[in-house]
Amino acid sequence: MDLEPVAAAMRRAVQLAERGLGATTPNPVVGCVILAADGSVIGQGWHERAGGPHAEIRALAAAGERARGGTAVVTLEPCTHTGRTGPCAEVLIAAGVSRVAIGVADPTPRAGGGAQRLREVGIEVIDGVEAQACEDVARHWLTAVRRGRPRVTWKLAATLDGRTAAADGSSRWITSAEARADVHRLRARCDAVLVGAGTVRADDPHLAVRGIEGARQPLRVVIDSAGAVPPTARVLDAAAPTLVIAGEDAPAQQLRRLRDAGVDVAVVPNAAKGVDLTAVLAELARREVIDLVVEGGARLAGSLVSLGVVDEVIAYLAPVLLGAGPAALGSAGIETIDDALRLRPIDVTPFGPDIRLTAVTTLTN
Numbered sequence: 001m002d003l004e005p006v007a008a009a010m011r012r013a014v015q016l017a018e019r020g021l022g023a024t025t026p027n028p029v030v031g032c033v034i035l036a037a038d039g040s041v042i043g044q045g046w047h048e049r050a051g052g053p054h055a056e057i058r059a060l061a062a063a064g065e066r067a068r069g070g071t072a073v074v075t076l077e078p079c080t081h082t083g084r085t086g087p088c089a090e091v092l093i094a095a096g097v098s099r100v101a102i103g104v105a106d107p108t109p110r111a112g113g114g115a116q117r118l119r120e121v122g123i124e125v126i127d128g129v130e131a132q133a134c135e136d137v138a139r140h141w142l143t144a145v146r147r148g149r150p151r152v153t154w155k156l157a158a159t160l161d162g163r164t165a166a167a168d169g170s171s172r173w174i175t176s177a178e179a180r181a182d183v184h185r186l187r188a189r190c191d192a193v194l195v196g197a198g199t200v201r202a203d204d205p206h207l208a209v210r211g212i213e214g215a216r217q218p219l220r221v222v223i224d225s226a227g228a229v230p231p232t233a234r235v236l237d238a239a240a241p242t243l244v245i246a247g248e249d250a251p252a253q254q255l256r257r258l259r260d261a262g263v264d265v266a267v268v269p270n271a272a273k274g275v276d277l278t279a280v281l282a283e284l285a286r287r288e289v290i291d292l293v294v295e296g297g298a299r300l301a302g303s304l305v306s307l308g309v310v311d312e313v314i315a316y317l318a319p320v321l322l323g324a325g326p327a328a329l330g331s332a333g334i335e336t337i338d339d340a341l342r343l344r345p346i347d348v349t350p351f352g353p354d355i356r357l358t359a360v361t362t363l364t365n
Helices: 004-018 055-067 088-095 114-120 131-137 139-147 177-189 197-203 252-260 277-286 298-307
Strands: 031-035 041-046 071-076 099-104 124-126 151-159 192-196 219-223 242-247 264-268 291-294 310-318 343-351 354-361
Touching (some): 004 031, 004 041, 004 055, 004 099, 004 131, 031 055, 041 055, 055 071, 071 088, 088 114, 099 114, 114 124, 151 298, 177 291, 177 310, 219 277, 252 264, 264 277
Parallel strands (some): 099 124, 151 310, 242 264
Antiparallel strands (some): 031 071
16 A cells, blocks of 8 residues: 555644644644545645544545545544543544554543544554654644643743843843734744743733734743732733732732732742742643743743753754853753753744743653
């Protein structure tokens, strides 16, 4: 059998899956293409939103009766459980497909097992088609399932010499308007944006999505061990939901002040310095945060790197040199070159005069 049409269909399915980014949490993004016996495309679809039809259902609906005897090409193993929608493996069986190509196995005990079910009824299953591309497109959800915590993406904007501000503290603007607009697209895709209290006090960031009509707003999360976020902070406005995560020793009156102002507050155990970041991630996982973007600052990023939970870095790099000023990354517990955290680049895209470099840790995929 010539697998090139199947591989080409899987690459198309990955493109379709990308369309669901930011809309399917707590479910994965999935793309599906249906091929006729001669290899031609007769149906395609993707998981558009949580609770909506799965990719296989949409693709089979487009293909209709022509799907019988054909091949279903799916980025993620078809599910076997009934939730807000029925099991996709059974729908594929009922449609009469003769072959199913799968990019990545479903790691969840409840939904996995679709490949085995298909084989039990005599349907040929091809595993691992364009596996890396399928891993990459679903990496946020896969990390959350496999590790029991949100996938952590550290986003930074810096000069070529790694500075996030000049020696006098000025930082607006290091990167271009084009790069800043892309940051809003990143926020619209993720479930939550995380900063530390120091960043709130120093920069007063807003963290909501702007300039994208109909965009879903992420949960804005502020780690503040003392619960002392200023009541005038822009991150507390009504543009998007906000969660303040405080330490267990935070003064009760501070937390009451925040709650009285309509701010959601969670309390987690303290650690040697500030709050326990593992507990922070567990709290966000409990709230079904899959895709977490960390936007500041250097100390928080360094602590997360030291903890070994940074899965991805998105760096907006401007062709600018400052020579002095705050570094992008704080102390991360790395003492020698042998201990350096090395990542795998997966994308380099220009935005105006700047570039966006996306890289993932080698342990993520």
